[in-house]
Amino acid sequence: MNMIANLQTDITPDGPDYDIVRRVIELITEDYRDQPSLEAIAARLNQSPTQLQKTFTRWAGLSPKGFLQAVTLDHAKRLLRKEDMPLLETSIEVGLSGPSRLHDLFVTHEAMSPGEWKAKGGGLIIRYGFHICPFGVALIMVTDRGLAGLAFSDSGDERACLEDMTCRWPNAEYVEDLQATVPYAARIFQPGKWSSDQPLRVVLIGTDFQVRVWQSLLKIPFGKAVTYSDIANDIGRPTAQRAVGAAVGANPISFVVPCHRALGKNGALTGYHWGLTRKRAMLGWESAHA
Numbered sequence: 001m002n003m004i005a006n007l008q009t010d011i012t013p014d015g016p017d018y019d020i021v022r023r024v025i026e027l028i029t030e031d032y033r034d035q036p037s038l039e040a041i042a043a044r045l046n047q048s049p050t051q052l053q054k055t056f057t058r059w060a061g062l063s064p065k066g067f068l069q070a071v072t073l074d075h076a077k078r079l080l081r082k083e084d085m086p087l088l089e090t091s092i093e094v095g096l097s098g099p100s101r102l103h104d105l106f107v108t109h110e111a112m113s114p115g116e117w118k119a120k121g122g123g124l125i126i127r128y129g130f131h132i133c134p135f136g137v138a139l140i141m142v143t144d145r146g147l148a149g150l151a152f153s154d155s156g157d158e159r160a161c162l163e164d165m166t167c168r169w170p171n172a173e174y175v176e177d178l179q180a181t182v183p184y185a186a187r188i189f190q191p192g193k194w195s196s197d198q199p200l201r202v203v204l205i206g207t208d209f210q211v212r213v214w215q216s217l218l219k220i221p222f223g224k225a226v227t228y229s230d231i232a233n234d235i236g237r238p239t240a241q242r243a244v245g246a247a248v249g250a251n252p253i254s255f256v257v258p259c260h261r262a263l264g265k266n267g268a269l270t271g272y273h274w275g276l277t278r279k280r281a282m283l284g285w286e287s288a289h290a
Contacts, residue, residue, distance in 0.1 A: 018132055018155060020045060020052070021059045028068050029280040038064055060134050062288040070284035107218060107256060109202040110145065111211045121169025121205070128165075128174060129181035130158055133189045134285060135255070135278050139165060140181040140188075146201030147184055149252045152274040168252055169205060188256060191289055202253055213247035214257050223286045225261045249273055255282060 023045055027036070041064055042049040056064050116123075126148060128141045133152075139161050141149030149168075153161035166174055187193045187200060194200075204211045216234045220226055228241045228248065237244070251259040254274060260282040264270035272279035 017055055017059060018136075020047065021056055021134075022136060022154065024052070024056055024064055025060075025067070025281050026277050028064065029277050032068060035068065061285065066288050067281075067284050070287040107202055108199040109204055109215070109218060109257075111204040111206075111215075114208060117205055117207060119171060121172030124169065124172040126169065126172045126174050127177035127180040128162070129176060129178040129185075131181065131185035133185065135281050137161075138185065138189075140184050141165060141252075142180055142184060143203055145203045147188075147253060147256060148203050148205055150188070150254050150256055151252075152254060152278055165252065200256065202256060204257070205252065206247075206250065209243065210247045210250060213244055214251055214253075214259075217248065217251065217257050217259055217262065220258055220261045223289070225263050225283070227263050227265060229265070231262060245270075258282075261286075 024041060027041060027044065038049045038053060042052045045052065047055075053063060056067075060067060062070075124143055126141050126143055128139060128149070131138045131140060135152055137153045137155055137158060139149065139151040139153065139158070140147070141151075149165050151161050151165050166172075184200070204214050206214065212235045213231060216231045219234070228244045229238070231248070232238050232241045232244045235244075245262075245264075248259045248262045249271070251257050251273075254260070260272060260279045269276055269279060
């Protein structure tokens with residue numbers, strides 16, 4: 001029997017910090033051409049520069065200035081142009097240290113069978129919970145086999161986000177269970193907790209073509225980006241760029257399966273299911289942590 005997922009837990013963050021951070025990210029990504037100073041940003045948000053610096057750094061992991069430097073308009077284009085080796089490399093140079101190397105070893109994945117996908121989630125119990133993260137409110141969805149869904153929303157839009165995700169597997173049974181999702185939230189967004197010894201298990205639920213595209217996304221090195229045509233070539237379908245774009249947009253495990261690193265022709269950011277502001281934020285966060 002189909003189950004309708006209900007949002008029972010009030011996940012509204014305490015205090016104004018989250019809203020301040022969200023507004024800073026929006027302001028920076030919209031006004032990067034003006035290179036606004038910390039003082040100018042603080043004035044627009046009616047905050048003191050010192051307090052704003054502390055709040056943003058605590059939540060985002062880098063200062064507003066560092067974030068601004070990371071997400072200038074041609075950030076993604078620079079990522080594409082600076083590489084001497086193939087962009088869609090399947091491994092990173094031996095000896096490369098830091099979060100970028102750890103991230104590639106941190107995620108391990110498996111795909112559900114075509115029959116399981118055709119059942120539209122039938123027989124699956126998917127546990128979910130909402131958590132505050134550097135990119136807004138994260139909806140985390142897990143099965144007994146691993147992480148199956150990761151989506152994002154702004155505060156107040158959680159129900160729409162939940163409906164968006166549950167309609168992908170309408171025959172699954174959904175259970176709100178923060179106890180099950182907290183361990184995932186604690187690991188996904190904290191590079192210090194990435195470990196190859198205890199990899200994050202991801203389960204891909206989609207068509208064969210979609211899974212191949214998502215597996216290709218997992219090859220993109222942390223802090224780098226590729227175009228849809230690169231992905232099409234990687235999966236052996238060089239003329240299927242439009243279909244690749246659709247599969248990227250349908251990725252149910254955002255950030256971990258890094259669809260935000262997929263760009264349009266000539267490095268254009270193009271669309272993103274959870275908003276271009278959030279896509280720029282992710283690229284900037286990765287650039288700062290790489």
